[in-house]
Amino acid sequence: MQVISKQMAGETMESLDRTDREILALLQQEGRLSGAEVGRRVGLSQPAASARILRLEKSGVITGYRAVVDPVALGLNIHAVVRLRTTHAQLARALEVAAATPEVTSTVRVTGEDCLIFDVHCPQAGRLEEVVDSLARFGPVTTALVLRGYGTKPLTGAGPGA
Structure with missing residues (x-):
């Protein structure tokens, strides 16, 4: 799921009502x-709900719609989280390799000892090894197999004072 920043195109999370x-x-x-x-579920008319959705899209809060696919149903039975510690000089190239690797389904740049965290889905261990080796050219990697995912929660901007 994409993380929505606190301010996108002038719309802030604080300006969103309940x-x-x-x-x-x-x-x-x-x-x-x-x-x-949507209107029925939130207590608005269809035109009012549609106008709010359009405003959220135009302001950049809603950035798109997509199908959520079960990787196992596609034969991608191995899910791993790969952490990479690299140098600033290697960062751009590591990101290019990750972007060109179909098994890498998400990439996050982080602070701390590691620089990048990749979500990887592969059909078998041999392919995971190839993906890890391609990323390891840029620095030390740590790989953890995912035993079970617990899904994501909707990001609504609700927080302290919301």
Whole structure:
């Protein structure tokens, strides 16, 4: 899931009211809901709900819609988290390799000892080894196999004072 920054195109999380946050939660769980159904669930008319959704899209809070696919259903039975510690000089090239590797499904740049964290889905251990080796050219890697994922929660901007 993409992380939404606190400020995108002039819209801040603080400017979102409870209804906006409810709409965001609904659409993150069920992105194919119609404006009429969103309105019904949050207590608005279809035109009012659709106008709010359009405003959230135009302001950059909603950045797109996508299908969520089960990797195991595609034969990608191995899920690993790979951490890379690299140098600033190697960072751009490591990001290019990760972007060109289909098994790398997400990349996050982090602070601390590691520089990058990759989510990797592979059909078998041999392919995971190849992916890890391709990333290890840029520095030490640590690989952890994922035993079970627990999903994600909707990002609504609700926090202290919300």
